[in-house]
Amino acid sequence: xxxxxxxxxxxxxxxxxxxxxxxxxxxxxxxxxxxxxxxxxxxxxxxxxxxxxxxxxxxxxxxxxxxxxxxxxxxxxxxxxxxxxxxxxxxxxxxxxxxxxxxxxxxxxxxxxxxxxxxxxxxxxxxxxxxxxxxxxxxxxxxxxxxxxxxxxxxxxxxxxxxxxxxxxxxxxxxxxxxxxxxxxxxxxxxxxxxxxxxxxxxxxxxxxxxxxxxxxxxxxxxxxxxxxxxxxxxxxxxxx
Amino acid sequence: xxxxxxxxxxxxxxxxxxxxxxxxxxxxxxxxxxxxxxxxxxxxxxxxxxxxxxxxxxxxxxxxxxxxxxxxxxxxxxxxxxxxxxxxxxxxxxxxxxxxxxxxxxxxxxxxxxxxxxxxxxxxxxxxxxxxxxxxxxxxxxxxxxxxxxxxxxxxxxxxxxxxxxxxxxxxxxxxxxxxxxxxxxxxxxxxxxxxxxxxxxxxxxxxxxxxxxxxxxxxxxxxxxxxxxxxxxxxxxxxxxxxxxxxxxxxxxxxxxxxxxxxxxxxxxxxxxxxxxxxxxxxxxxxxxxxxxxxxxxxxxxxxxxxxxxxxxxxxxxxxxxxxxxxxxxxxxxxxxxxxxxxxxxxxxxxxxxxxxxxxxxxxxxxxxxxxxxxxxxxxxxxxxxxxxxxxxxxxxxxxxxxxxxxxxxxxxxxxxxxxxxxxxxxxxxxxxxxxxxxxxxxxxxxxxxxxxxxxxxxxx
Amino acid sequence: xxxxxxxxxxxxxxxxxxxxxxxxxxxxxxxxxxxxxxxxxxxxxxxxxxxxxxxxxxxxxxxxxxxxxxxxxxxxxxxxxxxxxxxxxxxxxxxxxxxxxxxxxxxxxxxxxxxxxxxxxxxxxxxxxxxxxxxxxxxxxxxxxxxxxxxxxxxxxxxxxxxxxxxxxxxxxxxxxxxxxxxxxxxxxxxxxxxxxxxxxxxxxxxxxxxx
Numbered sequence: 001x002x003x004x005x006x007x008x009x010x011x012x013x014x015x016x017x018x019x020x021x022x023x024x025x026x027x028x029x030x031x032x033x034x035x036x037x038x039x040x041x042x043x044x045x046x047x048x049x050x051x052x053x054x055x056x057x058x059x060x061x062x063x064x065x066x067x068x069x070x071x072x073x074x075x076x077x078x079x080x081x082x083x084x085x086x087x088x089x090x091x092x093x094x095x096x097x098x099x100x101x102x103x104x105x106x107x108x109x110x111x112x113x114x115x116x117x118x119x120x121x122x123x124x125x126x127x128x129x130x131x132x133x134x135x136x137x138x139x140x141x142x143x144x145x146x147x148x149x150x151x152x153x154x155x156x157x158x159x160x161x162x163x164x165x166x167x168x169x170x171x172x173x174x175x176x177x178x179x180x181x182x183x184x185x186x187x188x189x190x191x192x193x194x195x196x197x198x199x200x201x202x203x204x205x206x207x208x209x210x211x212x213x214x215x216x217x218x219x220x221x222x223x224x225x226x227x228x229x230x231x232x233x234x235x236x237x238x239x240x241x
Numbered sequence: 242x243x244x245x246x247x248x249x250x251x252x253x254x255x256x257x258x259x260x261x262x263x264x265x266x267x268x269x270x271x272x273x274x275x276x277x278x279x280x281x282x283x284x285x286x287x288x289x290x291x292x293x294x295x296x297x298x299x300x301x302x303x304x305x306x307x308x309x310x311x312x313x314x315x316x317x318x319x320x321x322x323x324x325x326x327x328x329x330x331x332x333x334x335x336x337x338x339x340x341x342x343x344x345x346x347x348x349x350x351x352x353x354x355x356x357x358x359x360x361x362x363x364x365x366x367x368x369x370x371x372x373x374x375x376x377x378x379x380x381x382x383x384x385x386x387x388x389x390x391x392x393x394x395x396x397x398x399x400x401x402x403x404x405x406x407x408x409x410x411x412x413x414x415x416x417x418x419x420x421x422x423x424x425x426x427x428x429x430x431x432x433x434x435x436x437x438x439x440x441x442x443x444x445x446x447x448x449x450x451x452x453x454x455x456x457x458x459x460x461x462x463x464x465x466x467x468x469x470x471x472x473x474x475x476x477x478x479x480x481x482x483x484x485x486x487x488x489x490x491x492x493x494x495x496x497x498x499x500x501x502x503x504x505x506x507x508x509x510x511x512x513x514x515x516x517x518x519x520x521x522x523x524x525x526x527x528x529x530x531x532x533x534x535x536x537x538x539x540x541x542x543x544x545x546x547x548x549x550x551x552x553x554x555x556x557x558x559x560x561x562x563x564x565x566x567x568x569x570x571x572x573x574x575x576x577x578x579x580x581x582x583x584x585x586x587x588x589x590x591x592x593x594x595x596x597x598x599x600x601x602x603x604x605x606x607x608x609x610x611x612x613x614x615x616x617x618x619x620x621x622x623x624x625x626x627x628x629x630x631x632x633x634x635x636x637x638x639x640x641x642x643x644x645x646x647x648x649x650x651x652x653x654x655x656x657x658x659x660x661x662x663x664x665x666x667x668x669x670x671x672x673x674x675x676x677x678x679x680x681x682x683x684x685x686x687x688x689x690x691x692x693x694x695x696x697x698x699x700x701x702x703x
Numbered sequence: 704x705x706x707x708x709x710x711x712x713x714x715x716x717x718x719x720x721x722x723x724x725x726x727x728x729x730x731x732x733x734x735x736x737x738x739x740x741x742x743x744x745x746x747x748x749x750x751x752x753x754x755x756x757x758x759x760x761x762x763x764x765x766x767x768x769x770x771x772x773x774x775x776x777x778x779x780x781x782x783x784x785x786x787x788x789x790x791x792x793x794x795x796x797x798x799x800x801x802x803x804x805x806x807x808x809x810x811x812x813x814x815x816x817x818x819x820x821x822x823x824x825x826x827x828x829x830x831x832x833x834x835x836x837x838x839x840x841x842x843x844x845x846x847x848x849x850x851x852x853x854x855x856x857x858x859x860x861x862x863x864x865x866x867x868x869x870x871x872x873x874x875x876x877x878x879x880x881x882x883x884x885x886x887x888x889x890x891x892x893x894x895x896x897x898x899x900x901x902x903x904x905x906x907x908x909x910x911x912x913x914x915x
Contacts, residue, residue, distance in 0.1 A: 009693050015662055016686050018693035022700075037697050042652040048645050050603060052625030056649035063653040144605035173562045177602025182678035183242075184600055186254050189682025190566045191602075194264070220683025266896050285734070292732045303725030305714040318876060324707040376902055377893035395893050403894055423891060423899045430903065435814060451876035461847060461889040461904025468843040468881075469810075479710065487731035487873055490865045501892075505830045508904065509884040513876035519839035521809050523881060533710045540717035 005116070006036045006071035008064075010081045010212070011043035017212045023239035024077045024113055027126050031117075040067035046084040050178050054092065058099075061089050065102045074109055075116045077235055078211045079142020086110040087145055112142060114152040114210055114234055125158035128238045133163040135204040137195070137218070138171045139211035152210050152234050159237060169198035176217035192221035199229060206230040208237055242596035249571035259397055263568050266396045267559040273502025274556060274610070283498070292491045294614040297550035300449075300482050304540065307449040307482045308531065314452025318514030320527035327534065328358030334530050335360065335441070335474060336367055342472060342526075344369070344438030348430075350456070350463035351375035352443025353391060353553055354476050356575040357534055360441070371441070372433045374462035376426050383410045389569035390577065391555040392500045397568060430462070440466035440524070444477035445552065446492060447529070450485045453513035454529060457496055457506045464508050473512070473524040479531050480549040486511070492552065495612035499554035535588035545620050548583050550613045557607035557617060563600055573597065579607035583620045591628050595637070598624035659694055666692070733870055738863040743828040744912060747861055750831025754887030755900060756908035758831075760858070764791035767855055767913045771820065772796050774853060774909060781812040781849065784840045785822035787857055791913070793820060809842055819849035819905065823856045823885075825871075826910070829864035830886055833910065837881035846885060852905040854885075858914035 005028055009021040025035045045060030064085070068074050076082040089103035117123045136156060142148040157164045175181065175191025182188075195218065199207050207229060209215050215231040222229050253259055278286045300307055312322045323334045339347070347364065349355065349371055361382065364371045373382040377395035381388060383406045388394035395403075404417045413425055442463050444454040454475040456463045467473045483492065489511075497503040516523035539549055558564045558578030569577040573594040574585045582597050591598075598621050607617040632638040651658040666688035672680035679685060715722060738746070744760050751758035761767050768791050775798055782794050782801040794801035799820065803809045813819065821841055825834035833854050837843050846852050862868050875882045889904030900906040 014693040015666065016688055018689045018691065018696050021693040022696060025697075037694075039694070040655050042655055042658045043648075045649075045652065048649060050622065050625070051641070051645060052598075052622070052627075052629040053642070053645040053649075054626050054629070056645045059649040060652045140602065140604035140606070144609055171606075173602050173604035173606070175562065175602060177604070179675075180599065180602050182675040183596070184250070184563075185678040185682050186251060187563060187566050187600075188602075190254055190260075191562050192683065194562075194566075216686050217683070220679070220686065223684035224682070262895075269896055289732070292729065295729045299725070299728045302718060303720065304718065305711050305720055305722060306725050308711065308714070314876070318880065324705070324710050326706050326710065330706060374903070375893070376891045380893070393893065393896070396896075398894070400894055419894045419897045420899050422894060423902050427902055431814075434903075435810065448876075451874060453876050459889070460891050460902040462902075464843070464847055464883065465903055468847060479714070484728045485731055485873075486875055487733060487869045490869045491732050493865060503886075505827075505832055505884060505886045507886050507888070507890055509832075509886075511875055511882040512880065514880045516837070517880050520837055520880070521804055521806055521839065521842045522844050523837055523842075527880075531710070533706075533713070537710060537713035537717055540714060 004034045004036060005073040005075050006038050006068065008041055008068065008074050008076045008081070008085070009037070010076065010078045012212050012216065013077055016216065017233065020077050020212055020233040020235050023233065023235040024075070026239045027235060028075065031121055031123060031126055038067050038071060044081045044084040046081060047178055049084065049088060049092070058092050061092050062099060065089065065099060065106060068106060069102070071109065073111060073116065073120065074106070075111050075113055077113050077233060078213070079112045079139050079146050079148055080211050080213060082110050082112040083141040083145040112146055112148060112210060114155055115146065115148055117155060118151040124154065126155070126238050128240050129160045130162040130237055130240050132206065133165050133202070133204045134206045134208045134232070134237070135165045135167045135199055135202040136170065137174060137207050137209040137214060139209050139214045140173050142210055143171060148210070155234065155238060156208060162237070165202040165204050167198045167202045169195060172198070174214045174217045176213050181217060188217070189221065192217055193225070196221055196225060196227065200227065204229070206232050208232050208234055210234045243594055246571060246573065246594055246596055250567045253568045253571055254566060258399070259568065260566070262397055262399070264565055266393060267565050270393070270501065270559040274499060274559070277498045277502050277504060283494070289491055289495055290612055290614055293495055293612055294550065296483060296488050296491065297613050298547065300484055301480060301540070301546060301549050304479065304482060307484060308479060310449040311447055311452055311482060314450065315514070315529055316452070318452050320452065320514045320529060323528060323530045325530055325532050328363070331358045331476060331530055331532055332360060332363035335364060336369070338472060338474060338528060339369055339439060342438055344472070346433065346437045347371040347439045347441055348374050348433050348437040348466045348470065349441045350443070350458065350466040351378050351394070352441070352476060353388070353575060354443050354478050354532060355441065356388060358532070372430070374430050374433070374466055376423060376460060379426055379430065380406060387570070387575055390558055391553050393555070397570070434465045434469045437470045439472040439474060440470040441474045441476060442467050444475045444481050445496065446483050446489065447477055447481045448486050448489070449482055451513050453486065453511050455489060456510045456512070457508070459507040461508060464510055467510060467512055468523055471524055472526040472528070474528040474530060475512070476530040476532065479533060479536055496552055496554055499556040499610065499612040539587050544623055545587060547615050548587060548620060550615050551580050552613060554612055556610040556612065560606040560610045562604060562606065563602065567600070579617045583617055583624065586624055591624070591631055595628050598628060659692065663692065733866045735866050735870060736863050738828070740858065740861070743861040743863060744858060747826055747828040747831055747910070747912060750828070751887070751908070751910045754831055756831070756887050756910060758910040758912070760912045762915060764913060767911050768792045768796065770911055771853055771855065775799065775818050778817040779815065780818035780820055781816040781845055782820040783822065783842060783845050786840065787822050788820060788855060791855065793855065810844060813844040813848035816849045818851045818853055819845040819847070820853045820855065821845050823854045823860065825860050825862050825868055826856050827864050827868060827884065828861050832884045832886040834868060835883045835885060836875070836879040838879060843881060847904050850901060850905055851907040851909070853909045853911065855911045855913060858912050861912065
């Protein structure tokens, strides 16, 4: 078992949800890893890439490739950012470039958090406890780019005291979509409310995801609707004892 | 964003009845599809997608060859092929045939390609009556509306809407029973079929080795349009080619399943020419109109060429969470949903609606269900990058560009990045600009008192 | 330059081609499952019924004749010129017109008859589809205009599905100008997604499979 992992916490966790990064580190340490935080990291560059600013995305990608160059494992508390690192970096650079080679070398080393726990650490459970019923929201990039569907569900189902309830619209987008959420605010809000209806139908007291951006979107809509539902990152649930 | 796009979206979002209608109809189509492509129902589903995608790629990459082969075979079976650059050319071909035959009445079965060229309007200018015969399209024609959805054109209408338009246009008593409405249309259109001089259809596939058109439908109006009149004109985009009749064993298994959740549609017609000697009925003339209409422009772009692989099943619309909110009429052209979002800018230019490629969360549901595996999110990303290139030339989007320049500048300077963001987190958040847009629908997130980076440093220092 | 030449030139330029033959296309995907006759019959019956049609399997032509007679009850019917219909004695049932070779007469009969009776060249048992090849024996409108369609199909024409059909008929256009698959009664769901049968084509389809 490799003793060291590096974490790439993503800009949104760094600035808005630091407790998620801390929870992820806690879980990784609990199961025996030494956790490193490469300090040069900032953002994966996805906001620029998704907005069509390819030059800016390339600039940030180069920086991140260098920052993560010597990491054996990079664990990310986000399916979306992990997909950016492992899938889209290569698309940004021409076939024979050095950066393309660096991106290709990074791809097999990047893992979304639940992916890392189940595929690398081979854990079925991490000794967590939680009291109550939760429902799991599939974030789109995790589900469709990284094909993560069962891993977080299995980890949740193994948490002592936790009841996992499937919602009918689990695979439907929450409506965040980066700058989409403000460019098409009305559509984005309507999508979030449709998702909320599905969450409410489960009667769960919390919605869990592996992407903080989806959770920010859902939290904003839940708060506006005045609903008594918590939003939790998988790491936060798994860190609980 | 154009004022029109913005306004149509707002109107649609503000109409609870319409919201329910779109969400319910697309939801139903989604579950119908799911039932017939499941592992149990169709174990070879993914294999069929892979095959369909490979065939389409091969055909499009060698399209000139297959177009010529198709033409040769149509002629060999006694049909005619007409090549058209534009909408006007298509109308001219139809008018020419109509004039030669002294035709007055045309029956038309559903065809998105003829919607592209606004054919009915053009024909009526020349005194020809052209009647839509698909029930949904017929209702829309009476209401002077365009299709709301590729396969469910009247998805946005209620039985009350239909009762009113039938009462107003046909003079029949107000009747909200859907079976009766269907019978009314059957009666009116039956007369049209039997008296029509020309039948116009679209084509789901053009079969190169057979010179045949394949048409898939449920009502029987396409069969009637192509069987009863003496002349059949099929109008299709040049991208509809597939090499062999045998390829239908792949495509037909995917098309209806993806569109409506049927293993096969009620009627699949494979038509390859005028009636043969001794046959008692069927058209005596068979014409195929091949439309460019902007498609050759797309072919030149190797990255985005696969947009032409589309078989118009509509599954991407049904599964698109954005389409399910903004509906079909918000889109700037006759093609709506994810496929509309990628082909409209390529056919009509990015400036037809520069915001269109951005009207997506890139959730990827469209690509997941596409029977020919078109990577729609990837093409949307390409188009976004192209919009930014255009903006470099004109004065649009300067603020956003400046913001992302600043973002990239800071993101490669971790210390500065941290300091600037730490400062930013302490500023009061006013609901203005992007924050205001966010706040219009949701509560704003509360920035953390200290960043992960700060907490981590402190923890390591202990 | 005419449109044809201009379009082909643009296509070739866009693709970087010079009109040379393409590499062979990916092999057609044809997978023929071996389905015994009994299973084909069973599947055909089941699928047609699931589509809201009716379907029966009868041993002999005589049984088929009596079955069709009971269905039509002497009402007006137009039958195709298919040989089997004559063999089974269906064309001489009361109310049945057959042997029509004049187009105007055929249209008139199809537009007014209560029943259209045809055979089918093949049937696809995995989807419950009838395969109709237009010919002097099978006019198009008989299975299309009357409100009820009765198809009488000898059992040996039951194929497993599309793959077997396209193996037997790799080039359908060599045989007919029109091949149509009929999979159940005409239907629409265009108004509020409510299913209605018999919109333009027959609202009732009866499939009669004949033979051991």
